[in-house]
Amino acid sequence: MKRYLNIFLLLLFVLTAAACQSDEAHEHAEGTTYTCPMHPQIVQNEPGTCPICHMDLVPVSQSGKDSGELMLSENQIALGNIKTRRIKYGDVSSNSILTGRLVIDETQTDVISSRVTGRIERLYIKETGQKVQKGQPLYEIYSEELLTLQREYLLALRQNQELGAENPRFASILESARKKLLLYGLTEAQIRNLGKSENLDARVTFVAPTAGVVTDVSAAEGQYISEGAVLYRLGKLDKIWVEAELYPQELANVQAGDVVQVAVQGFAAEAVPAKVTFISPELRQGSQVTVLRAELPNVDDQYLPGMQASVVLPGKNGSTLAVPADAVIRDESGSHVWVQTGKNTFQARMVTLGEESADNVAILNGVKDNEKIVTSGAYLLYSEFVLKKGANPMAGHNH
Secondary structure, rough: OOHHHHHHEEEEEEEHHHHHHHHHHHHHHHEEEEEEOOOOOEEOOOOEEHHHHHHHOEEOOOOOOOOOEEEEHHHHHHHHOOOOEEEEEEEEEOOOOEEEEEEEEEHHHEEEEEEOOOEEEEEEEOOOEEEEEEOEEEEEEEHHHHHHHHHHHHHHHHHHHHHHOOHHHHHHHHHHHHHHHOOOOOOHHHHHHHHHHOOOOOOOEEEOOOOOOOEEOOOOOOEOOOOOOEEEEEEEEEEEEEEEEOOOHHHOOOOOOOOOEEEEEEOOOOOOOEEEEEEEOOOOOOOOEEEEEEEEEEEHHOOOOOOOOEOOOHHHHHHEEEEEEEOOOOEOOEEEEEEEEOEEEEEEEEEEEEEEOEEEEEEEEEEEEEEEEEEOOOOHHHHHHHHHHHOOOOOOOOO
């Protein structure tokens, strides 16, 4: 009887041990899923093959899945170039870089129009972009009206020469005729030559009243024009405008009177300061942008209209937690960084971002001062987590 009792107890012990092993295996199976190394979005509870590439699924551990933690070996950290640094309070410059274009300063544009009715016999300048000097011939016009004014001047000149000593009235008549020719566009030199040669000519050459660059040619040879018709437009280049488009969220960072930095493409020198003179009060028709205009000094006329430029808006600085922009991972669930929580252990943290520049971004909440964050290799940690855990590290987190 005692022998049978010992056999019964032995069988009971074996069955109990087997049941415990079965429970442990079941628990282990429940804590393991299978995913495809090439397509980590494929996750199954049982072994099998990937429906996309037909590779065998590999087991992944679910430990740390809910907490977003990941542990790596020393070799993995070295190969992945995982680097960390302690987060500190600092200044984040929210500089915005806009694409701009140089345009002529319209406040320095001169319009050259015809003073008389006539026909354009010759254009000395036919192309835009050419520089002209003051007194340089621009066009020649045939005008009967000018011929009549020349006759009046020569007649007044003879009368003054013959009778001016006896009657001062002829001097005032001569001066009136001279001023009339000046008002019609002739120069002092042309009037003096007319008085010396006394040669009447219905074809008169007009010269540039000022120096500048030809920005528009509105006339053509052989064209009949009326008084006041626009022939040329001249612009000066000692100052030039740079215009850029602003989005509504950028309007708060700049206003008229601010100084922006402008870098013109093709010039290796550093950016030069330019003063904002105008911000359009209306959105451009058909778009959601406004126009910013700044005045740029143009030494030696080195900048030309039409050149492309980069405009850097002034930033607003403040003391806040700042991290490199590459340390932040953005996806459809929000933004997160990787924080080192232990030796070779990293945790994904959802964060709220503040102002951002080209290099840094402000963190409003989600991390604390002096915590270690991953500054290099953050995307590798993200990919490794998805591959090992078969889930997004931010799954279940609320932004």
